[in-house]
Amino acid sequence: MYAIAIHGGAGAVPRAMLSEPREQRYRAGLETALDAGFALLERGGSSLDAVCAAVRILEDDPSFNAGHGAALTRDGAAELDAAIMDGRQLRAGAVASVRHVRNPIELARRVMEKSRHVLLVGAGAEEFALEENFVLVPNRYFRTLERQEQLECEQRGERVSDLIPSSQGTVGAVALDGDGNLAAATSTGGMTNKRPGRVGDSPIIGAGTYAKNGVCAVSATGHGEYFIRAVAAHHVCAAVEYRALSLQQAVHETLHEILAALGGDGGLIAVGTDGQIVMDFSTEGMFRGARESGGRREIAIY
Amino acid sequence: MSRPKLLALLCLAVAVAPALAIEPRPLAIAIHGGAGVIDPAKMTPERAASYRAGLAAALDAGYAILERGGSSLDAVTAAVRTLEDDPQFNAGRGAVLNHEGDAELDAAIMDGHGPRAGAVAGVRHVRNPVELARLVMEKSPHVLLVAEGAEEFALEQGMVLVPRGYFRTEARVRELDEARQTEALQLKATAPGATGTVGAVALDRAGHLAAATSTGGLTNKHRGRVGDSPIVGAGTYADDASCAVSGTGQGEFFIRQVVAYDVCALLQYRHLTLAQAVREVIQKLRASGGEGGVIAVDRSGNIALDFNSVGMFRGARDSAGKRDIAMYRDAQ
Numbered sequence: 138m139y140a141i142a143i144h145g146g147a148g149a150v151p152r153a154m155l156s157e158p159r160e161q162r163y164r165a166g167l168e169t170a171l172d173a174g175f176a177l178l179e180r181g182g183s184s185l186d187a188v189c190a191a192v193r194i195l196e197d198d199p200s201f202n203a204g205h206g207a208a209l210t211r212d213g214a215a216e217l218d219a220a221i222m223d224g225r226q227l228r229a230g231a232v233a234s235v236r237h238v239r240n241p242i243e244l245a246r247r248v249m250e251k252s253r254h255v256l257l258v259g260a261g262a263e264e265f266a267l268e269e270n271f272v273l274v275p276n277r278y279f280r281t282l283e284r285q286e287q288l289e290c291e292q293r294g295e296r297v298s299d300l301i302p303s304s305q306g307t308v309g310a311v312a313l314d315g316d317g318n319l320a321a322a323t324s325t326g327g328m329t330n331k332r333p334g335r336v337g338d339s340p341i342i343g344a345g346t347y348a349k350n351g352v353c354a355v356s357a358t359g360h361g362e363y364f365i366r367a368v369a370a371h372h373v374c375a376a377v378e379y380r381a382l383s384l385q386q387a388v389h390e391t392l393h394e395i396l397a398a399l400g401g402d403g404g405l406i407a408v409g410t411d412g413q414i415v416m417d418f419s420t421e422g423m424f425r426g427a428r429e430s431g432g433r434r435e436i437a438i439y
Numbered sequence: 440m441s442r443p444k445l446l447a448l449l450c451l452a453v454a455v456a457p458a459l460a461i462e463p464r465p466l467a468i469a470i471h472g473g474a475g476v477i478d479p480a481k482m483t484p485e486r487a488a489s490y491r492a493g494l495a496a497a498l499d500a501g502y503a504i505l506e507r508g509g510s511s512l513d514a515v516t517a518a519v520r521t522l523e524d525d526p527q528f529n530a531g532r533g534a535v536l537n538h539e540g541d542a543e544l545d546a547a548i549m550d551g552h553g554p555r556a557g558a559v560a561g562v563r564h565v566r567n568p569v570e571l572a573r574l575v576m577e578k579s580p581h582v583l584l585v586a587e588g589a590e591e592f593a594l595e596q597g598m599v600l601v602p603r604g605y606f607r608t609e610a611r612v613r614e615l616d617e618a619r620q621t622e623a624l625q626l627k628a629t630a631p632g633a634t635g636t637v638g639a640v641a642l643d644r645a646g647h648l649a650a651a652t653s654t655g656g657l658t659n660k661h662r663g664r665v666g667d668s669p670i671v672g673a674g675t676y677a678d679d680a681s682c683a684v685s686g687t688g689q690g691e692f693f694i695r696q697v698v699a700y701d702v703c704a705l706l707q708y709r710h711l712t713l714a715q716a717v718r719e720v721i722q723k724l725r726a727s728g729g730e731g732g733v734i735a736v737d738r739s740g741n742i743a744l745d746f747n748s749v750g751m752f753r754g755a756r757d758s759a760g761k762r763d764i765a766m767y768r769d770a771q
Contacts, residue, residue: 334588
């Protein structure tokens with residue numbers, strides 16, 4: 138049994154506003170990421186490689202708010218956060234506020250595998266990237282015309298037509314591999330017009346990303362500040378582990394009771410130790426995909 | 440006074456009187472000044488007395504606020520600020536230095552009422568990082584701000600920044616030199632305070648819980664490294680429904696195991712007592728190879744302080760008359 142689920146952000150564009158060509162692009166992007174991750178699992182690869190590959194593809198796709206095409210800060214720069222967690226020994230790596238790393242998820246993985254640390258931020262994270270022979274890219278690599286327009290609209294106080302509301306766009310993946318290992322990864326540009334230095338839940342282990350073998354793997358997207366306060370991803374795991382809730386119940390409680398009570402909305406994807414996939418959200422939609430060895434393959438927005 | 444008003448007052452008096460007659464609600468505060476290898480052989484009586492005095496000053500400053508009806512949030516802020524200003528502890532002035540020789544500071548605060556939280560990481564010019572964390576919580580829509588962006592926010596809030604030299608003490612410069620020589624970016628560092636972090640948890644008269652943690656991290660750390668202290672759920676957590684927790688130790692292990700939140704989850708969902716929950720997370724920490732300690736207080740005013748390192752600088756005080764300051768296992 139193996140399985141993978143991905144998301145490309147919750148808080149989808151109102152259905153009526155999403156143009157056909159743009160919807161096609163989102164769907165195609167999700168499919169590419171989903172199938173790349175699944176292909177790795179199919180040939181015996183690890184869940185860690187699968188979530189990394191899926192997230193890297195979404196980072197490279199300008200339609201999603203991570204890597205190339207990330208949302209911009211109020212100063213017009215991209216500032217990226219990412220985290221990855223290996224459920225085997227609760228190993229984890231994360232980076233926050235990096236401005237010159239093409240694929241933040243790869244740097245997060247490097248932090249996990251080559252440093253004694255879990256979280257590196259800002260210029261220090263980029264220094265580590267250089268030490269690890271990453272080639273840095275100029276910040277303008279991340280900036281797209283659409284995101285610049287979105288920033289200008291937001292700064293004028295206008296709603297952007299059919300782009301993913303950036304406060305909630307984030308990408309992520311969770312997977313279970315044939316050896317029973319779980320992994321989770323999340324990457325984001327954060328909120329459009331955010332204050333430089335603001336870090337959301339994505340790179341926070343326990344909030345936006347968590348994986349524990351024998352329990353579950355979780356990746357979140359949504360209003361990050363609420364997910365941090367609720368320790369959302371870990372809450373799902375704790376509910377499964379300590380209270381024997383089903384994965385579905387645990388995700389439902391976290392989103393619709395705990396986060397709802399705090400006033401935060403968003404979405405969660407999770408995969409259990411038996412390969413069960415749960416994708417749920419409290420927003421109008423969530424860009425998502427799921428595929429497993431039993432034959433299920435779906436891409437959905439609403 | 441009109442009759443209806445008099446009647447209303449009388450009713451109020453009758454309603455309030457029994458409440459006044461019962462025991463006042465419990466108050467409690469616990470603090471830590473770091474866990475780790477505090478080699479008892481190197482602890483001279485003078486140094487021990489000095490550490491104890493620092494802990495007592497912070498503990499009593501926090502407790503005084505609770506006693507005059509202040510909030511747990513004010514109490515933990517005051518206790519942590521006192522420890523930040525004390526150069527013996529690894530937070531604020533006297534924080535350990537990173538590989539480049541600078542103090543890079545992290546702090547978090549959480550109000551169990553809400554709950555709401557604020558945190559900063561990688562700041563280098565803020566005298567009291569716990570106060571900036573509190574401003575993030577109270578004056579911004581965010582929870583975590585890092586590095587230059589956090590300092591920009593500090594300036595916008597009217598904080599006066601200090602030069603990096605303010606934080607550097609001779610003792611820390613010496614420690615860094617030793618660490619660079621051995622490249623021992625490790626808990627096993629010789630000097631006390633290498634894993635020192637400071638923190639406080641408290642319960643106030645209104646029944647609200649709060650937690651705060653502040654640190655300079657690890658000696659000779661990689662620039663940009665952030666440990667568990669500013670990570671809500673890892674090093675700091677508070678929820679009025681369960682408990683308030685602050686951790687100290689090998690931060691990477693605390694992050695992976697979401698230690699502070701785990702104490703609350705065990706309390707709330709497994710119905711363990713506070714002491715059992717703290718004991719269990721410390722055991723889990725040991726099983727995974729991590730070292731450190733945790734302080735916690737629950738909504739009934741129970742205090743638990745536990746660690747798997749040689750010692751932990753700590754203090755606890757409550758309205759039942761307890762007032763302890765200790766460093767080693769045998770409560771000395």
